[in-house]
Amino acid sequence: RLNMFEDQYDQAERNFDYALRHCHHSSVTNKKRILNYLVPVKLLRGRLPTSKLLEKYSLHEFVPLSNGMRTGNLMEFSDGLMKNQDLFIRRGTYLLLEKCKMICYRNLFKRVYKIVGKEQIKLDYIAKSFKWLGMPIDLDEVECILANLIYKQYIRGYLSHAKRILVLSKKEPFPTSKVIK
Numbered sequence: 001r002l003n004m005f006e007d008q009y010d011q012a013e014r015n016f017d018y019a020l021r022h023c024h025h026s027s028v029t030n031k032k033r034i035l036n037y038l039v040p041v042k043l044l045r046g047r048l049p050t051s052k053l054l055e056k057y058s059l060h061e062f063v064p065l066s067n068g069m070r071t072g073n074l075m076e077f078s079d080g081l082m083k084n085q086d087l088f089i090r091r092g093t094y095l096l097l098e099k100c101k102m103i104c105y106r107n108l109f110k111r112v113y114k115i116v117g118k119e120q121i122k123l124d125y126i127a128k129s130f131k132w133l134g135m136p137i138d139l140d141e142v143e144c145i146l147a148n149l150i151y152k153q154y155i156r157g158y159l160s161h162a163k164r165i166l167v168l169s170k171k172e173p174f175p176t177s178k179v180i181k
Contacts, residue, residue: 005040005092013041025033034059040093043069043100045178061087068101071149075133077101105145106154108133109166110174119157119168126166 004012016038023030039049039062048066050099053059064080067073081097088094112129113121123142130137149155156169169174 004037004096009041009045013045016041016119035059036091037093039058039102040088044096044103045109046103047109065097065100068109069104072104072106073133074101074104074108074130076134077104078135102149102152102154106149106174109146109149109155112166113173119170119173120147121166121168123159123164123166 004016007075016034017163020031020034020038023034035053035057036059039054039059041047043062043065048070049059049062051063051066054066061084062081064076068075068077068080077100081101082093084151088097105155107128108129109121116125118180123139123146126146127137127139127143130142143159143164144158145159150157150159153175156173156175157167157172159166
């Protein structure tokens with residue numbers, strides 16, 4: 001857990017994976033305790049758990065987070081995070097899961113890109129997708145979120161502030177290598 005709290009997620013993932021593999025097969029409680037920390041680390045690194053795993057170990061608190069990230073449904077992700085906020089704070093994983101919101105944004109914007117079907121996307125379209133999700137935000141907030149995603153290299157492209165357009169790269173505008181590590 002120390003690696004997780006020190007933002008050394010690759011080492012934390014290796015340690016939790018090791019602990020899970022070497023846990024006695026009948027120690028379901030211990031496996032669940034390990035998964036309470038392994039799942040958030042894997043979510044941040046872009047690896048989503050299967051619904052079968054979450055069901056097997058009764059990790060229902062991660063279902064809306066995983067589904068929200070998979071589909072880009074920010075409302076489902078945020079609701080799941082708020083509903084289980086106290087639990088995640090007690091475990092010390094809340095801030096880690098809050099960071100996963102950027103991947104959720106990326107997947108939402110990827111869906112908008114697929115719907116629009118071209119590399120130039122008006123920021124108004126993205127703002128409308130937030131409104132459709134029940135989370136209306138203004139164009140400045142959309143621009144700020146996109147600027148952060150471009151900076152973190154989750155999206156390849158640039159913003160045209162004057163025209164209020166996101167211009168995406170023609171080659172791999174949503175690189176998976178930056179999200180899934």
